[in-house]
Amino acid sequence: MEEGIMRISADEVKQLYEFTRKHYVEYYDLQTELVDHLANGIESQWKRTPAIPFEDALQAEFKKFGVFGFSEIVEEKQKAMRKRYHKIIGRYFLKFFRIPKIIATIGSIYLMYVFVLNVPYALETLWIALVVLIVSVIRLLMKNKRANKTETKRFLFKELITSYGLGVPVLLIPLNILNLSNMLSHGADHVSGKQAMVVSVVLVVYIIYAYIVVFEIPKNAEKYLSEVYPEYNLMQKM
Amino acid sequence: MRKSNLYKGNIHTIILKLLGDHNKMYGYEITQKVKELSGGELQITEGALYPALHKLEAEGWLSVEVEEVDGRLRKYYRLTEAGEKETVSKLSELENYLQTMNAILAKRDMPGEPLAQ
Numbered sequence: 001m002e003e004g005i006m007r008i009s010a011d012e013v014k015q016l017y018e019f020t021r022k023h024y025v026e027y028y029d030l031q032t033e034l035v036d037h038l039a040n041g042i043e044s045q046w047k048r049t050p051a052i053p054f055e056d057a058l059q060a061e062f063k064k065f066g067v068f069g070f071s072e073i074v075e076e077k078q079k080a081m082r083k084r085y086h087k088i089i090g091r092y093f094l095k096f097f098r099i100p101k102i103i104a105t106i107g108s109i110y111l112m113y114v115f116v117l118n119v120p121y122a123l124e125t126l127w128i129a130l131v132v133l134i135v136s137v138i139r140l141l142m143k144n145k146r147a148n149k150t151e152t153k154r155f156l157f158k159e160l161i162t163s164y165g166l167g168v169p170v171l172l173i174p175l176n177i178l179n180l181s182n183m184l185s186h187g188a189d190h191v192s193g194k195q196a197m198v199v200s201v202v203l204v205v206y207i208i209y210a211y212i213v214v215f216e217i218p219k220n221a222e223k224y225l226s227e228v229y230p231e232y233n234l235m236q237k238m
Numbered sequence: 239m240r241k242s243n244l245y246k247g248n249i250h251t252i253i254l255k256l257l258g259d260h261n262k263m264y265g266y267e268i269t270q271k272v273k274e275l276s277g278g279e280l281q282i283t284e285g286a287l288y289p290a291l292h293k294l295e296a297e298g299w300l301s302v303e304v305e306e307v308d309g310r311l312r313k314y315y316r317l318t319e320a321g322e323k324e325t326v327s328k329l330s331e332l333e334n335y336l337q338t339m340n341a342i343l344a345k346r347d348m349p350g351e352p353l354a355q
Contacts (some may be wrong), residue, residue: 009307
């Protein structure tokens, strides 16, 4: 440390975190990065003019972020994180369409096809199964959301894993499948082979997707979190 | 020309190049380095720097590490292997562009000269 230069104190670091929270930066990783940035800026102002009070120096640094403050950075960060999350889903997904798993995937589609075509009330049974699935996913989602809210240090990627992935795609896709099968069974006693094939493919792909976001990724959550957030491990030790 | 227009499209290239030269850097350091290298001509704004860094990170071109410095956490960025390749290709892209621009600007278009076939 250079002598005679004023440094940001631990208490001021706390104030900076509070400042970012007040300016709608909810997630700890981004708060940390911005706190360090602001602190560096303030210290460099003190280097030139040591008499500037902390608050004034902070306001001057914040001004450099422009009229929208941190909001654009927050938005872009969310986009980047979603992209990373989708990439991970994509990696898992591909596995189901490569040897050896593709054999199981095709086998499941075939079994589903036979089931839809031959078993009485097959579509109705599938609806019930989907409703049960949706209800359990909603319960899991609510539980995770409550847990996330109580955390003092929030991590965006953790919330993507525990709620975003479950929320939007897992809950919206079944509605479309329900519509699709509703349309198929409407007034028709017999489902055609082609229709049964469409339902089977869509359902199996959906089940794979749901399996990945509900089980596979959360199972490896710690691994992804320490990959995305090097501070995650450091923080656990602090 | 307004300063901001000069580098807007090249902010990713600038970041990649700096990280290629400096091993690892943190956000504030990058803004200061650009200012210093350009003699104050270019200033990467905070609002542009961080989105660019996060985007490059999501692409897998940068990796991050966190260290405790002066009682606070500092996030460092460094190039990944894929990032090194991307830097080479981005730089040669920029070089080609500059050469083309130079060629266009250096040539005086003579009035009345027949167009080359």
